[in-house]
Amino acid sequence: MKYWQEEETYSLEQKRAVQTERLIKTVNRVYENVPFYHEKMKELGIEPGDIKSIDDLSKLPFTNKQDLRDHYPYGLFAVPMEEVVRIHASSGTTGQPTVVGYTKNDIEMWQNMMARCYTAYGLTKKDIIQVAYGYGLFTGGLGAHYGSEYLGATTVPISGGNTKKQIQLLQEFGSTAIACTPSYALYIGESMKNMGIDPRSTNLRVGIFGAEPWTDEMRETIESTFGIEAMNIYGLSEIMGPGVAFDCQHKHGLHINDDHFVPEIINPDTTELMPNGEEGELVFTCITKEALPLLRYRTHDVTKLYTKPCACGRTLTRMGRITGRSDDMLIIRGVNVFPSQIESIILKVAEAAPHYVLIVDRINNLDTLEVWVEAKEGLFTDAIKSLERVEKHITNELFSLLGLHVRVRLVEPRTIERSEGKAKRIIDKRQK
Amino acid sequence: MIIEQLSVFIENKSGRLYEVMAILGDANINVSALSIADTSDYGIVRLILSDPGEGLKLLKEHDFSVQKTPVICCKVPNTPGGLKKLLTYLTEDNISIEYMYAFSVGDDASIILRTEDCQKAIESLSHHKMELMSASQIYQI
Numbered sequence: 369m370k371y372w373q374e375e376e377t378y379s380l381e382q383k384r385a386v387q388t389e390r391l392i393k394t395v396n397r398v399y400e401n402v403p404f405y406h407e408k409m410k411e412l413g414i415e416p417g418d419i420k421s422i423d424d425l426s427k428l429p430f431t432n433k434q435d436l437r438d439h440y441p442y443g444l445f446a447v448p449m450e451e452v453v454r455i456h457a458s459s460g461t462t463g464q465p466t467v468v469g470y471t472k473n474d475i476e477m478w479q480n481m482m483a484r485c486y487t488a489y490g491l492t493k494k495d496i497i498q499v500a501y502g503y504g505l506f507t508g509g510l511g512a513h514y515g516s517e518y519l520g521a522t523t524v525p526i527s528g529g530n531t532k533k534q535i536q537l538l539q540e541f542g543s544t545a546i547a548c549t550p551s552y553a554l555y556i557g558e559s560m561k562n563m564g565i566d567p568r569s570t571n572l573r574v575g576i577f578g579a580e581p582w583t584d585e586m587r588e589t590i591e592s593t594f595g596i597e598a599m600n601i602y603g604l605s606e607i608m609g610p611g612v613a614f615d616c617q618h619k620h621g622l623h624i625n626d627d628h629f630v631p632e633i634i635n636p637d638t639t640e641l642m643p644n645g646e647e648g649e650l651v652f653t654c655i656t657k658e659a660l661p662l663l664r665y666r667t668h669d670v671t672k673l674y675t676k677p678c679a680c681g682r683t684l685t686r687m688g689r690i691t692g693r694s695d696d697m698l699i700i701r702g703v704n705v706f707p708s709q710i711e712s713i714i715l716k717v718a719e720a721a722p723h724y725v726l727i728v729d730r731i732n733n734l735d736t737l738e739v740w741v742e743a744k745e746g747l748f749t750d751a752i753k754s755l756e757r758v759e760k761h762i763t764n765e766l767f768s769l770l771g772l773h774v775r776v777r778l779v780e781p782r783t784i785e786r787s788e789g790k791a792k793r794i795i796d797k798r799q800k
Numbered sequence: 801m802i803i804e805q806l807s808v809f810i811e812n813k814s815g816r817l818y819e820v821m822a823i824l825g826d827a828n829i830n831v832s833a834l835s836i837a838d839t840s841d842y843g844i845v846r847l848i849l850s851d852p853g854e855g856l857k858l859l860k861e862h863d864f865s866v867q868k869t870p871v872i873c874c875k876v877p878n879t880p881g882g883l884k885k886l887l888t889y890l891t892e893d894n895i896s897i898e899y900m901y902a903f904s905v906g907d908d909a910s911i912i913l914r915t916e917d918c919q920k921a922i923e924s925l926s927h928h929k930m931e932l933m934s935a936s937q938i939y940q941i
Contacts, residue, residue, distance in 0.1 A: 743809045748865040750807040752837050777841050780811050782863040
């Protein structure tokens with residue numbers, strides 16, 4: 369089977385008709401059911417009736433991550449809670465997560481989108497898919513899991529971590545595909561070599577990699593390490609989770625499921641639409657979701673769109689690689705990290721405003737995050753044990769907020785570079 | 801009998817201790833005693849100076865994290881068991897030591913002690929007729 373659904377190859381006219389019909393329905397629903405959008409549209413002086421086709425999309429208000437936080441937890445839901453069957457969440461500043469919800473139909477749609485991805489990767493119900501994304505509030509694990517079952521594949525829900533077990537199952541369960549972050553795949557490969565196991569010796573033939581930006585060089589390394597096809601998957605919980613966009617076997621840009629999530633590219637500074645084919649911030653509008661149909665959600669991911677149909681036959685809009693962020697969010701081992709989150713914890717522990725810098729690197733194929741904090745008054749004491757306590761306190765607080773082990777280092781005052789009086793907060797040594 | 805010790809935060813990098821010594825030496829401040837507590841990334845240099853006030857000011861001007869810490873200095877005989885006597889008294893009086901360092905010159909050894917409560921340690925040692933040194937005495941060693 370080449371495609372999962374015929375919608376993937378709709379003609380442009382067919383697609384526009386579907387998008388128009390769905391957008392109008394969605395706008396009417398959120399205008400009626402979500403006070404936030406009702407107010408926003410009123411502010412802009414528009415009514416649902418003004419949206420007559422998909423071309424009117426740019427008249428609609430934007431949604432920011434902050435709007436989700438301001439309406440924490442369920443304030444932007446467009447259905448009563450009795451319709452909501454699933455909640456996911458991502459970590460947020462000062463411990464307040466971003467909460468997303470799904471109705472039964474949303475879950476059905478999501479697994480359909482995932483099945484589209486798997487099909488494009490060349491997977492069928494004959495495959496054994498080892499899901500090594502984290503299960504839980506993070507969308508990665510359950511998203512990949514439901515899609516895999518829906519495809520009819522044998523699903524191995526091992527979740528993330530426990531590398532030895534991952535390797536054992538790859539060898540003994542005969543997994544033909546693995547879903548995880550690309551950096552974790554490389555880490556598994558290194559671990560296999562260290563254990564004297566040839567990473568090419570398993571039945572693995574496809575990798576489903578996402579949740580963090582990666583390069584073509586990483587793709588080549590993973591493919592040659594394991595002897596597999598390394599396929600890219602894109603998604604974000606606010607829109608749905610994994611499965612918003614996917615590679616096909618031509619690997620010429622990610623195919624966006626744009627009959628469900630309509631993409632736009634804007635200038636992040638002016639919020640105006642960018643001309644076709646130019647790079648800017650990616651924005652999505654959900655036109656089929658019931659529980660959380662966000663309008664013009666700003667992803668802050670920087671990329672460009674291609675509208676030309678792909679050689680695979682799909683007519684879905686394609687997006688290029690994510691080349692950066694239009695905000696300061698970092699992605700560390702698939703976890704979204706905002707410097708402000710780390711700052712709030714340092715402030716809490718240090719009771720002052722010390723200078724700090726975040727050092728991001730990739731060591732042995734795994735992202736690492738170090739926080740350097742200047743040991744100034746308020747933080748510095750004469751006893752080693754209390755300095756160690758400060759380091760440990762910050763490390764523990766960051767672990768409970770982000771689920772990441774962050775190395776905290778105290779450094780001398782003024783060692784952190786200042787530029788024009790302002791400190792440079794992030795040093796990202798990872799290859800772009 | 802309380803002595804002002806300076807504690808300076810330095811990273812484990814070559815040249816850092818040199819810089820501290822250069823600042824003090826250039827200002828004609830003498831170091832009477834010194835100890836370093838270290839971890840893998842950083843250390844604390846503890847100094848007894850001939851002029852702690854000036855030393856503090858200068859090091860702060862050079863952006864070092866530095867603070868004054870009260871310590872006491874006790875003289876014990878430079879013979880086997882000399883330190884044991886001092887520790888016996890502190891243990892009996894239930895005074896715990898955060899850290900200490902020592903140096904000996906001739907017949908005497910000087911023990912610099914940091915305890916949670918300096919005053920309590922001073923009372924205990926005075927009571928047991930131990931010889932405590934004043935700041936000016938140390939600076940002259």
